[in-house]
Amino acid sequence: MTSGSPEQLTYLSGPVLVIGTGLLGASAALGLRALGLSVGLRDASPTAQRVAVDLGAGVAVPPGAAFAPELVIVATPPDVAAAVVSGALREFPQATVIDIASVKASILRALLADEALGETELSRYVGAHPMAGRERSGPVAARGELFYSAPWIVVPHAGSSAAAVRVAKAAGADLGASVTQMDAEEHDRSVALISHFPQVASSLLASRLLDAPGAALALAGNGLRDTTRIAASDPALWIQILSHNAPAIVPILHGLREDLDRLIGTLEAPEAAGAALDLAQLLSEGNQGQARIPGKHGAPPQSFATVGVIVDDKPGQIARLLSDIGEAGINIEDLRMEHSAGYQVGLVEIQVIPGRRDELEGTLSALNWKVVQ
Ligand SMILES: NC(=O)c1ccc[n+]([C@@H]2O[C@H](COP(=O)([O-])OP(=O)(O)OC[C@H]3O[C@@H](n4cnc5c(N)ncnc54)[C@H](O)[C@@H]3O)[C@@H](O)[C@H]2O)c1
Ligand SMILES: O=C(O)C(=O)C[C@]1(C(=O)O)C=C[C@@H](O)C=C1
Numbered sequence: 001m002t003s004g005s006p007e008q009l010t011y012l013s014g015p016v017l018v019i020g021t022g023l024l025g026a027s028a029a030l031g032l033r034a035l036g037l038s039v040g041l042r043d044a045s046p047t048a049q050r051v052a053v054d055l056g057a058g059v060a061v062p063p064g065a066a067f068a069p070e071l072v073i074v075a076t077p078p079d080v081a082a083a084v085v086s087g088a089l090r091e092f093p094q095a096t097v098i099d100i101a102s103v104k105a106s107i108l109r110a111l112l113a114d115e116a117l118g119e120t121e122l123s124r125y126v127g128a129h130p131m132a133g134r135e136r137s138g139p140v141a142a143r144g145e146l147f148y149s150a151p152w153i154v155v156p157h158a159g160s161s162a163a164a165v166r167v168a169k170a171a172g173a174d175l176g177a178s179v180t181q182m183d184a185e186e187h188d189r190s191v192a193l194i195s196h197f198p199q200v201a202s203s204l205l206a207s208r209l210l211d212a213p214g215a216a217l218a219l220a221g222n223g224l225r226d227t228t229r230i231a232a233s234d235p236a237l238w239i240q241i242l243s244h245n246a247p248a249i250v251p252i253l254h255g256l257r258e259d260l261d262r263l264i265g266t267l268e269a270p271e272a273a274g275a276a277l278d279l280a281q282l283l284s285e286g287n288q289g290q291a292r293i294p295g296k297h298g299a300p301p302q303s304f305a306t307v308g309v310i311v312d313d314k315p316g317q318i319a320r321l322l323s324d325i326g327e328a329g330i331n332i333e334d335l336r337m338e339h340s341a342g343y344q345v346g347l348v349e350i351q352v353i354p355g356r357r358d359e360l361e362g363t364l365s366a367l368n369w370k371v372v373q
Contacts, residue, residue, distance in 0.1 A: 012170050014038045017061055017069040017092070019084055021052035023134060023141050024100055025075030029057035030144030031175045040067050044076075052139040068092070071167050074099040078240045082110035089121040096167035098128040102191065103244040104155045104184040112157070119159055126168040127155030127184060130177060131195070135232040145176070152177035155187050192248035199230055199238055200249070201256075206231035222338065304333045305357035306349050308372035309364060313344045321348060321369065328363045330356050347372065 014037035039058030043049035132150035152172025
């Protein structure tokens with residue numbers, strides 16, 4: 001639960017039916033199976049469904065099969081989510097039905113306008129959105145641990161029953177997520193800024209590379225990789241997300257355009273009086289914005305110290321390094337590895353709390369690791 005909330009979460013007892021067994025659906029199914037819950041799977045694509053079954057995410061449940069879920073998780077693309085939720089509310093009269101699409105207000109509007117649904121059915125619907133994903137699609141990319149420690153936003157509507165909200169929260173808690181709650185409008189405004197706008201910015205940035213000479217791209221380091229990872233996301237899904245949430249995204253893009261115009265003006269005359277100050281302001285505003293992003297488990301942002309270690313690109317090296325750090329009793333907060341094209345070594349960057357950096361450097365140097373200052 002969001003920090004500070006005294007609410008005690010209940011847990012699911014199952015069975016759970018997952019409709020849409022792509023990246024998100026198969027990940028949820030795998031996570032719930034790992035807890036021993038009975039999970040049914042259904043997908044419009046027979047292949048996606050078969051792969052999810054083969055992965056051990058659950059058993060196929062075709063329409064009309066005898067299956068009485070406690071919870072139905074709709075993990076289809078946003079365009080069809082409302083229709084699939086509507087069908088599930090009618091097919092499973094005892095179940096809570098949640099959808100985990102990345103937009104919430106448009107789906108809720110479609111359900112409220114659905115003449116096939118009465119108040120009783122709608123009381124069993126609750127929106128949800130796990131803030132966890134990948135730039136890949138399909139069940140092959142699924143991971144049962146995907147939701148661990150990520151926000152799981154529960155989005156009830158005015159008519160959602162307390163029991164359905166409890167089940168929607170329990171699903172997040174069971175998957176190891178950090179459960180929080182907001183209404184659909186606030187949800188859509190929030191994710192426009194922290195998820196949808198970053199996707200657009202990353203795609204726009206990467207699209208500048210289309211005509212880049214191969215020799216320039218060969219020089220790419222982590223700056224470019226970090227800022228373009230999500231540009232590899234599935235266009236078919238993101239067309240839907242961006243169109244559904246356009247009203248919340250457009251004002252942010254207007255703000256970006258103002259900043260870009262100001263930056264272009266400044267860089268067109270970089271020696272002009274005030275230009276350096278203007279750049280300093282822009283970059284320091286970026287520093288301040290970045291520093292506001294919370295750290296692990298929603299904790300306040302924390303700066304870790306980085307220790308770089310050069311390792312030979314041979315089997316067992318990383319395992320030996322991690323075991324040496326473990327034996328020194330030092331907790332690794334984060335870790336990343338960089339390979340240099342053409343070299344048989346890699347650089348492992350280990351993040352630790354700043355107070356332990358000197359100790360870690362000393363320990364690793366004494367054990368003959370090549371520590372980079
Ligand atoms: N990818 C992410 O990072 C991410 C993160 C959080 C939430 N989401 C949301 O989760 C949902 C699924 O995204 P994904 O990345 O898993 O996509 P995906 O393409 O990997 O999976 C979607 C699955 O839904 C199936 N499907 C489509 N129409 C269907 C229908 N009418 N009935 C049954 N199955 C149907 C597809 O065949 C596919 O297997 C989307 O609504 C997305 O907005 C995605
Ligand atoms: O990490 C990623 O690859 C994601 O794009 C995940 C991400 C995000 O954090 O913006 C993307 C869309 C979803 O609705 C939720 C999560």
